[in-house]
Each structure stands twice: as structure tokens, then as C-alpha cells.
Amino acid sequence: MVNKDRLRAYILTTMGYVLGIALLANSALVIYLYYLQRMSDEDRNRAEIAERYIQTLRTNAVYADFIAREAMIFNDDRTINRYEETVGDVSKAFDSLTYNLRKYGFNETLLGRLEISVSDALKNHRQFLDSFLYPDSAAARPSLATFTSAFDAVQRDFSLIEAYINQIKSDKSGSGWLWLAVLLQLVLLLCVPVAFGLPRSVLRLRRRLVNLNRAIDESNRKYVFDSLEEVNLEDEEAVRTRLLNNLRQAATFIQEVARKNYDVRWEGMNDTNRDVNRDNIAGELIQMRELMKKVKEEDDIRMWMTEGLSKFGAIIQKNQHDMQSLGDAFLSSVVKYLDAKIGGLFIIEEEEEEPYLELKACYAYERKKFITQKVGIGQGLVGQTFLERQTVHLREVPAGYATISSTLGEADPRSLVLVPLIANDKIEGILELASLNDFKPHHIEFLEKVGESLAASLISVRSSERMRILLQNAQQQAEEVRAQEEEMRQNMEELEATQEQMHRQVNELNQLRHELEVEKYLFSALMNNIPEAIYFKDRDSRFIRVSKHLATHFGKEPEDLLGKSDFDFQDEVHAREALEDEQQIMRTRLPKVDFVEREILKDGSEFYVSTTKMPLVDAHGEVVGTFGISRDVTTLKRAEMELREMQEKSRARISELEARLAEAERKLAEAKGN
Incomplete structure (x- = not known):
């Protein structure tokens, strides 16, 4: 019994010692775990703060790079002001980041690399901004390749710092969890309060991560592009990838528009989310693309109209002396230029009591047609257009209206336009065109302008023809009047001849005869003497x-x-x-x-x-x-010939004497030698 009591006491004592040791160990472990937990929280808080600064700086840097590209395209005051503010935000965010990271003892090597890359990027942005603010300065504007290189360097340094922060978080949080597992294995009772505290810490960290991802996703949706598709906010990689994909797509979109590819599409944009993205970057870029596409179309139309007006001005200038050739050349050219199928030119004829419109030229299916047609004023579409003096455009040609058919089996025209030819508030005719395609507004505007030029030329041609006819009539009448005047003058000379006139004529005749005799005498004296x-x-x-x-x-x-x-x-x-x-x-x-x-x-x-x-x-x-x-000059010529003959004889004589002298000198030399 005593031994049992001693054994029980020993067991209780042992258990007491064990309990005391366990309590002491538990206290020590609780204190140590508390210290580790506190240090882990501080490290995580610092890492989270650093992440927020880095995310803010990265977002501002991406936005500054995008605004720089936008300023390069639009070059307006609003974009440049936004660009200046964004560059300032990047500089402020970078100063805050470096200050806090050094304050927390961050890796100085990574921080130095980040400072270099961000400073280079800021230098490029400030130099680019100065080229807009001070256009007269000699500073060169950085190229797109320079921006891209600096942006990639900043992104690379961001990734290195984020990897370093994630390593710190992983190391600290992993060590805490390991000691917590050992503590749970040693003392389950002490693990209970810890088990209740740990989930709250994890939940708080997860809540902070979700809030940060939510802010990034909301900024992405608000400022870049919102596809209306939900993303798991707890998946940081998915949120980041979504933002980077949208930014890459924006850069690609800008590059394609800069290459004049106005058919480029924003992937994911549809009728469902188009209104939501109207005011963000995606919406602005699409509006920019549509605006530039519209400007290009307007430039093409303006160039088409300018070339057409110049071409038809030359045609009118070349054929302005004949109405028929003018009508044929103008109509065939305008039908081809507008890709129409049938064309008719009606000219007003006012010579008769009842004015009417006559078909002066007809061109259909790439051939000139020889058709005679007269249309009364107010009859049919042509006559009604003449009365109303307004252009008529029908998108559906009435059945049976086009009486000319194609021998090649082509379809009948489906669009019709009738343009009054008006110049100086006077209508000269109607230009009628029919086509398989609908006439665009700029087609009709072009037809009205060339129609005005044609009307002015028709007035000139008509006036020239009238003047020619009047001149012919006047010449004929003048000939008749001259003949009558000549006849009357002859009659009057015969009837009204008087002695005085005859005397004057005789005197004049005598004077002329005298002058003629003097001239004849002088000329005869000259010729005879x-x-x-x-x-x-x-x-x-x-x-x-x-x-x-x-x-x-x-x-x-x-x-x-x-x-x-x-x-x-x-x-x-x-x-x-x-x-x-x-x-x-x-x-x-x-x-x-x-x-x-x-x-x-x-x-x-x-x-x-x-x-x-x-x-x-x-x-x-x-x-x-x-x-x-x-x-x-016979005597002079013969004397000259005799002189020439004497000169020839003298030259011959001299030659003979020179030969004899040479012979004598030779003989003299031989005699001396002997």
C-alpha cells in the first residue's frame, strides 16, 4: 500500500514535474511563437506595402508609356497635359518607393538597378515631353524603339523585385507555419488558441490580396478595357496577365493604326461591351481608328473629285467648239468615271414655239447609242426634273424605265440619278445616269459640280453657234446691201452726173495723166541713157x-x-x-x-x-x-586674165632660169674638181 502510495506520489510528482516542464516549455514556446508571429506580420506588412508601391509605379509607368504613344499620334494640348501629369505621378511614385524600400532595409542591388532603369525611362519621357512643350528647342525626340527598350528594362526590374518580395513572404510565412506544426505536435492544448489566431491572419492576408487585385482589375476595366468577363480576384497571376494583355493589345493596336491598317480589331470588343468601353483606352483607340479611317475616306473622296473635275474640265475645254462632240465626249467619260451602265444627255431646244428637251448623246453598256428622243417640259422624270431644277436620286428604277438593254445579258440598272445642268441660274439640260450600284452622296455632288461646268460650256457653245448663224446672216445681208448700194450708186452716178463732176473728173484724169507721163518720161530717160x-x-x-x-x-x-x-x-x-x-x-x-x-x-x-x-x-x-x-567688165576681166597669163609665164621663165643656174653651178663645180 505504501509502495503504491509512493508510486502514485512519484507518478504525480513526476507528472507535476512533467506538467511544470510542459507549462514552462509551453510558456517559452508561446513567447517564441508570439515573437515569430509579430516579426512575420511586420515582414508581410512591409512586403505588402512594397508591392502596393510597385504596382502603383508599374501602372503609372505603363500608362505614361501609353500616353506618350497617344501624344505621338494626336499631338494635342489635352493629351500633352495628361502626359505631363502622368510623368509627374511616375516620378512621385518612384521617390516614395525608393524611400520606403530603403527605410525597410530592402536589397540595395535590386533597388539600384530599378533606380537606373526608371531614371532612364523618366529621362526619355521628359525629353519627349520637352519636344512638345518647347518645339523650337534643338532637343531630339526619342524614337519608339527607345521607349520600348526603356519600358522593357523597367518591367524586368519590377519582376526581379516582386520575385524577391515573394521569396521573403514565402520564407517568413513557411518558418512560422513549421514551428506552429511542431508546437501542435508537442502541446495540443497550446495549439488551440494558436489555431484560432492563425486562420484569422490568413484570412486577413487573403482579404488584403483580394482588395489589391480588385483595385487593379477595376483600374483595368475603367481605364484600359472591360470585357464584362469576371476574373478570380484571389488569382493574382490572372489579374496581372489580364492587365498586361490589355496593355499589349493597346500597343499593338496603335502600331497597326500607325501603319494605316484601319481594319485592325480589338480582340474581345463586341456589341455587348462596346458602350461600357466607350470612355476608356480601348474605346478611345477605336474612336481614333474610326476617325482616321473617316479622314482617309474623305481624303480619297476629295482626291477623286479633284482629279475628276480636272479631267472633265480638260474634256470640256477640248470640245467646247462643237455641241455634239462635247456631249459625246462628256457623257462617255462620266459614265465610265462613275461606273454607270446607261447615260443620257438632254439639251433644251427653244427655237420652236414649244420648248422641248432633245437627247443629244446616249451611252449604254460601253457603247455609243444613236437614239433620237424628244421630251416635253414637265413630261416624265426628265421633264419634271427640268421644271423642279432639283437633283433626283432613285434607288429603285421603275420597271420598264430603262428601254436600252444589254446584249451581253447584264442586269438592268437599279439606281437612277437625274442632275439639272444649271449655270448663272439658267438651266440648259438634264444629265441622266443609271447604274447597278447605288450612287453615293459624293457622286451626286460631283455630278452637280461638273454639270455646272458643262452647263456654262453649253451656254458658250450655244452662243457661239448663234453668233455664227447671225454672222452668216449678217454677211449675206451685207452682200445684198452692198449689191443694192452698188446698183443704186451706179444709177445715181448716171442720173446725178453733172457738168461740174465731169469737169472735176477730167481735171483729175488730166492730173493723173500728167503725173504718169512725167514718171514715164523719167523712167524712159533713165532706161535710154x-x-x-x-x-x-x-x-x-x-x-x-x-x-x-x-x-x-x-x-x-x-x-x-x-x-x-x-x-x-x-x-x-x-x-x-x-x-x-x-x-x-x-x-x-x-x-x-x-x-x-x-x-x-x-x-x-x-x-x-x-x-x-x-x-x-x-x-x-x-x-x-x-x-x-x-x-x-570685159576689158577689166581680160586685163586680169592677161596679167594672170603674164604671171604664169614669168613663173615659168624664173623656173627655167633657176634650172639653168643650177646646171651652171654643177658644171662649175665639176670643173673645179678636175
Whole structure:
């Protein structure tokens, strides 16, 4: 019994010691666990704070990069102001991040790398911003490749810091959980309160992570793109990937638009979420794409209209002298230019009592049609359009309206437009076109503009034709009046001739006769007394007047030479040369002045004369013959020939004497040698 009591006491004592030791161990473990828990909470809080600063800086950096690309495209004050504010936010967020990370003893190597990459990015942004704020400065604007390189460096350093933070969180939280598991194995009683405290810590951490992910996802939806699809906010990787994908898609979208690819689509954008994304980046980019696409379409239309107006202006200018050629050329060109199938040009005719519209030109299915058609004012669509003076556009052509069909089996036109040709508030006709395709508003505007030019040209052509007809009539009437006036003048001269008029006419006639006799006397005195040979010839080189000296040279009287040529007095060779010279002078109108020629008469006598020949021009400037003057230089020519002959003989004599002198010198030399 005693032994049992001792054993029980020993067991209780042992159990007491064990309990005391357990209590002491439990107390020590609780204190140690509390210390570890506190340190773990502080590390996690610091890591979470660092993550928030990094996320804020990363979001601002991404947004600054996007706004820079947007400023590069739009270059407006609103975008530049947003860009300046964003660059300031990035600088402030970066200063806060570096201050807190150094405060908590963060890895200095990673922090230094981040400082370098962010400083380079900020430098590029400030240099890019200055190029907009101070456009006159010499600073160069960074290229898109420079921005992309700096942005990738910042993103890489962010990823390294985030990996380092995750490692800290993992190491601290894993150690706490390990000691908690050992404590649970040693003392279950002490693990109960810890078990109640640990889930609350995990739940609090998870709640903070969810709130951060919710803020990132809401910013992504609000500022970038909202697909209306839900994401698991507890999955940090999914939230981050969604944001980065949207930003990459924005950058790709901008690049495609910059390459003028206006058909690029934003993946995920549909009619369901289009209104939700109207004011965020995706919506703004789509609106920008549509605006640039619209601007390009308007530029294409403007260029199309400018080229068309220039082309048809040239056609009108080229054919403005004939109404039929103008209508045919204009209509065939406008049908081809607008890809229409049928075209008709109706011109107003007002010559008759009842004005009507006449089909002046018709072009259908790439061929000119020879159709005669007259339309009364107010009849049918053409006549009604003429009355209303307004363009008519029908998107459905009435059945049977197009009476011209295609021989190739093409479909009938489905769209019709009738344009009044108005210039200076006067309508000149109707231009009618039918097409398989609908006429666009700029087509109709173009037709109205070229129609106005055509109407002005039709007015000019019509006026020219009327003036031509009036001129012909006036000329005919003037001829008739002149004939009547001539007849009346003759009658009046016969009826009203008086003695005074006859006396005056006789005096005038006598005066003219006297002047003519004086001129004739002077000319005859010149021709009979001048010691030179002067002649006048007609176009056949026959004499029509000669001086007495020339007639004496041929042994004839001046009257004997009239109507004759050089062939009658000289040998045929000289006569042929003289004829050719005179014909050339008449053709070229170039005289031959003071040249010496040889003449051989038919009796064999030879003469040399210095001759000047010139074209004979009448009062109308027409060449009617030639005239010339010759001077006998036979004595001078023969003296010149004798002198040349004497010079030749002298040169021969000198040559002979030089030969003899050389022979004598040779013989003298031989004699001396002997």
C-alpha cells in the first residue's frame, strides 16, 4: 500500500514535474511563437506595402508609356497635359518607393538597378515631353524603339523585385507555419488558441490580396478595357496577365493604326461591351481608328473629285467648239468615271414655239447609242426634273424605265440619278445616269459640280453657234446691201452726173495723166541713157522692159527684146544657168549681188559682166518676176586674165632660169674638181 502510495506520489510528482516542464516549455514556446508571429506580420506588412508601391509605379509607368504613344499620334494640348501629369505621378511614385524600400532595409542591388532603369525611362519621357512643350528647342525626340527598350528594362526590374518580395513572404510565412506544426505536435492544448489566431491572419492576408487585385482589375476595366468577363480576384497571376494583355493589345493596336491598317480589331470588343468601353483606352483607340479611317475616306473622296473635275474640265475645254462632240465626249467619260451602265444627255431646244428637251448623246453598256428622243417640259422624270431644277436620286428604277438593254445579258440598272445642268441660274439640260450600284452622296455632288461646268460650256457653245448663224446672216445681208448700194450708186452716178463732176473728173484724169507721163518720161530717160544693162522679167524669165544699153548689147532695139528670153540671144548653157538663178531668186527671195558671169552670144562673141539680180515684188507682196542690172567688165576681166597669163609665164621663165643656174653651178663645180 505504501509502495503504491509512493508510486502514485512519484507518478504525480513526476507528472507535476512533467506538467511544470510542459507549462514552462509551453510558456517559452508561446513567447517564441508570439515573437515569430509579430516579426512575420511586420515582414508581410512591409512586403505588402512594397508591392502596393510597385504596382502603383508599374501602372503609372505603363500608362505614361501609353500616353506618350497617344501624344505621338494626336499631338494635342489635352493629351500633352495628361502626359505631363502622368510623368509627374511616375516620378512621385518612384521617390516614395525608393524611400520606403530603403527605410525597410530592402536589397540595395535590386533597388539600384530599378533606380537606373526608371531614371532612364523618366529621362526619355521628359525629353519627349520637352519636344512638345518647347518645339523650337534643338532637343531630339526619342524614337519608339527607345521607349520600348526603356519600358522593357523597367518591367524586368519590377519582376526581379516582386520575385524577391515573394521569396521573403514565402520564407517568413513557411518558418512560422513549421514551428506552429511542431508546437501542435508537442502541446495540443497550446495549439488551440494558436489555431484560432492563425486562420484569422490568413484570412486577413487573403482579404488584403483580394482588395489589391480588385483595385487593379477595376483600374483595368475603367481605364484600359472591360470585357464584362469576371476574373478570380484571389488569382493574382490572372489579374496581372489580364492587365498586361490589355496593355499589349493597346500597343499593338496603335502600331497597326500607325501603319494605316484601319481594319485592325480589338480582340474581345463586341456589341455587348462596346458602350461600357466607350470612355476608356480601348474605346478611345477605336474612336481614333474610326476617325482616321473617316479622314482617309474623305481624303480619297476629295482626291477623286479633284482629279475628276480636272479631267472633265480638260474634256470640256477640248470640245467646247462643237455641241455634239462635247456631249459625246462628256457623257462617255462620266459614265465610265462613275461606273454607270446607261447615260443620257438632254439639251433644251427653244427655237420652236414649244420648248422641248432633245437627247443629244446616249451611252449604254460601253457603247455609243444613236437614239433620237424628244421630251416635253414637265413630261416624265426628265421633264419634271427640268421644271423642279432639283437633283433626283432613285434607288429603285421603275420597271420598264430603262428601254436600252444589254446584249451581253447584264442586269438592268437599279439606281437612277437625274442632275439639272444649271449655270448663272439658267438651266440648259438634264444629265441622266443609271447604274447597278447605288450612287453615293459624293457622286451626286460631283455630278452637280461638273454639270455646272458643262452647263456654262453649253451656254458658250450655244452662243457661239448663234453668233455664227447671225454672222452668216449678217454677211449675206451685207452682200445684198452692198449689191443694192452698188446698183443704186451706179444709177445715181448716171442720173446725178453733172457738168461740174465731169469737169472735176477730167481735171483729175488730166492730173493723173500728167503725173504718169512725167514718171514715164523719167523712167524712159533713165532706161535710154544709163550706160548699164537694166532689165525686168516675168515669172517665166521673159523680158518685159529693158534698157537701151542692154538692147544695143544684143544688137537690137528695146522693143525687139520684149517677150523673149536669154535663150533667144545667148548660148543654151548660159541661158539655162541664168534661168535657174532667176527661179531660185524668186523661190527664196534672196538677191544675188555683184557677181561676175560670162556671156556668150549666139554669134560667138564673149563678154564678162558684173550682175546684180533681185526678186520683183508687187504691191501685195507677191513675187511676180525678177529685175537686174549688169555692167560690162570685159576689158577689166581680160586685163586680169592677161596679167594672170603674164604671171604664169614669168613663173615659168624664173623656173627655167633657176634650172639653168643650177646646171651652171654643177658644171662649175665639176670643173673645179678636175
